[in-house]
Amino acid sequence: MSVIYDRVALIGLGLIAGSMAHAMRAGGLAGEITGYARSSATRDTAREIGLCDRVCDSAAETVAGADLVVLAVPVGAMGAVMAEIAPHLAPGATITDVGSVKQSVIDAVAPHLPAGVHFIPGHPLAGTEHSGPRAGFASLFANRWWLLTPLPDTDPAALARLDALITAMGAKTDRMEAPHHDLVLAVTSHAPHLIAYTMVGVADHLRRVSGEEVIQYSAAGFRDFTRIAASDPTMWRDVFLHNKEATLDILGRFTEELFVLQRAIRMGDGPQLHDYFTRTRAIRRGIIEAGQDTEAPDFGRTPGARPAE
Amino acid sequence: MSVIYDRVALIGLGLIAGSMAHAMRAGGLAGEITGYARSSATRDTAREIGLCDRVCDSAAETVAGADLVVLAVPVGAMGAVMAEIAPHLAPGATITDVGSVKQSVIDAVAPHLPAGVHFIPGHPLAGTEHSGPRAGFASLFANRWWLLTPLPDTDPAALARLDALITAMGAKTDRMEAPHHDLVLAVTSHAPHLIAYTMVGVADHLRRVSGEEVIQYSAAGFRDFTRIAASDPTMWRDVFLHNKEATLDILGRFTEELFVLQRAIRMGDGPQLHDYFTRTRAIRRGIIEAGQDTEAPDFGRTPGARPAE
Known part of the structure; x- marks a missing residue:
């Protein structure tokens, strides 16, 4: 592969930016990678592990001369970061972000965009429950x-170039309207995360009653919830606050649906429960066919290897 | 290792019984393994793959002469199966079950127990989202x-012998009162499963609106939910109907808690959300420390290998 951007500036050095740094290096996709994080401890760690070619002490210095700037900070911080770097951007630079919500990021970033700079919002559907500069791979x-x-009004050439970088890092790209993105993600990611957080919170109440048993005997269901609920608190706080309407809409539907099943349990309506569970099983099959997961049984997992790097 | 039971009879040939057959063979723990399933298709498959030494066409024949009988059928079927096999049990035989609910199984099985037969209820906290005779490993x-x-009034020698078999299959055993078991499992497994089923059901509504996108873009959160919600419908219908009170109690707590978080989103209360998510993250850490899961990041999982057999 060959260099797609001469200088890529990463603002925020967490799981996503760190993984981009590793992926761009592995593919030789960037001439130089600069990085900045607000916390000096994060910057120190990034320097220690050599995450970027250069870790800078200001966002301004980091973006100077970059032809690609990646905003990889919590959704609620995007506007302030953009305001800070705007005067220092190189003419013709592309700005992208990796936020899990798109409309509110556009609303926060767009007003600060200098003329001649291309802003292309993005969202990688990838992550783990780990965060910080050491989490990437x-x-x-x-x-x-x-x-x-x-x-x-996005420039087609700038879009094609960003698309080429993303594809070269191994991902598949697709395009959609920001509001539609926010609704789809409310269903597939934001509401499930809030639900997992909630269930883990409930278990914590019980844990105070029954000692360590809830943790010790965490069977498959709960164990997977805790994995989701271990994700970065700041990132997720911002997601919910910035995709408020869609998340509340889906949670409303969820509660209605849950009440229907609760009632079926209370009334002892076995056929209704069985029908429902048969339908959800078919959806799972659809996901496997769409290639978004593997059929390998994962509940009884034995301590596994870190995904290959 | 050496033979612990001369003849083990498996009633029901799904994921758990199948995995027991594989594990007992791997360890040379049973002299002979017989098996029975209600469905002739399941019996045929079990014969085809050589799951047991002998697959019988009746439960009565399967248990004849067995010193251990394992009831591995849905919780709601335990009583009827026990009534059917009772007249055919060998004197001194041990009966165990692998149901996810314990009190209702005891209530259903105990009245049919012949004198001199030991009944020791059990529940392996292990599984995958797959089911059927080919699912075991x-x-x-x-x-x-x-x-x-x-x-x-359980016979200590019979209990020690069953414990030895379970330990030899690689599991760790613990003992608790049946009602307490049912409450702990309602928190760690039953309620999370119902919640996952519900969320996948909600997504299905949206899927009818937005085509295949919900499946195609299933990010980590939802993908893990579908994995849970793909579990066997009959088994889970029975779990909810037979652990009704504890499950409804936990779901009630869950709904209250969810409403608190929904309200925080609606009111824009960032600190409350952040505090909550920070607390749930700590619970996750507790689970890793308790050794029930691995720290390896699992969300961005690449198609993985089946657990080693």
Whole structure:
């Protein structure tokens, strides 16, 4: 592969930016990678592990001369970061972000965009429950979707170049409108995360009653919930606050549906429960066929290897 | 290892019984393994893959001469199966079950127990989202808990012998009272499964609106839910109907808690959300420390290998 951007600036050095750094290096996709994080401890760690070619002490210095700037900070911080770097951007630079919500990021970033700079919002559908500069690995994006929500006036050449970088990191790209993105993600990611957080919170009440048993005997169901609920608190706080309407809509539907099943349990309506569970099983089959997961049984997992890097 | 039971009869040939057959063979723990399933298709498959030494066409024939009988059928079928096999049990035989609910199984099985037969209820906390005679594998129980809820008059020698078999299959055993078991499992397994089923059902509504996108872009959160919600419908219908009170209690707590978080989103209360998510993250850490899961990041998982057999 060959260099797609001469200088890539990463603002925020967490799981996503770190994985991009590893993936770009593995593919030789960037001439130089600069990085910045607000916390000096994060910057120190990034320097210690050599995450970027250069870790800078200001966002301004990091973006100077970059032809690609990646905003990889919590959704609620995007506007302030953009305001800070705007005066220092190189003419013709592309700005992208990796936020899990798109409309609110567009609303926060767009007003600060200098003329001649291309803003192409994006969202890699990839992650783990770990965060921070040590959490990234090169294969995080392999075979994952990376959604782009370009604005109507987006420069086609800038879009094609960003698309080439993402594809070279192993991801598959697709494009959609920002509001539609936010609704689809509310269903597939945001509501499930809130639900997992909630269930783990309930278990914590019981844990105070029954000692360590709830943790000790965490069977498959709960164990997977805790995995989801271990994700970065700041990132997720911002997701819910910035995709408020869609998340509340889906949670409303969820509660209605849960009440129907609760009632079926209370009334002893076995056929209704069986029908429902048969239908959800078919959806799972659809996901496997769509290639987004593997059929390998994962509940009884034995301590596994870290995904290959 | 050496033979612990001369003849083990498996009633029901799904994931758990199949994994027991593989594990007992791998360890040379049973002299002969006989098996029975109600469905002739399941019996045919079991014969084809050589799951047991002998697959019989009746439960009566299967248990004849067995010193251990394992009831591995849905919780709601335990009583009827026990009534059917009772007249055919060998004197001194041990009966155990692998149901996810314990009190209702005891209530259903105990009245049919012949004198001189030992009934020791059990529950392996292991499984995958797959079911049927082909789903089992020998390492399913490795490092997993297998809870026993013996009755007050249980014979200590019979209990020690069953415990030895379970331990030899790689599991760790513990003992608790049946009602307490049912509450702990309602938190760690039953409620999370119902919630996962519900969320996948909600997504299905949206899928009818937005085509295949919900499946195609299933990010980590939802993908893990579908994995849970793909579990066997009959087994889970029975779990909910037979652990009704504890499950409804936990679901009630869950709904209250979810409403608190929904309200925080609606009111834009960032600190409350952040505090909550920070607390749930700590619970996850507790689970890793308790050895029930691995720290390896699992969300960005690449198609993985089947657990070693």
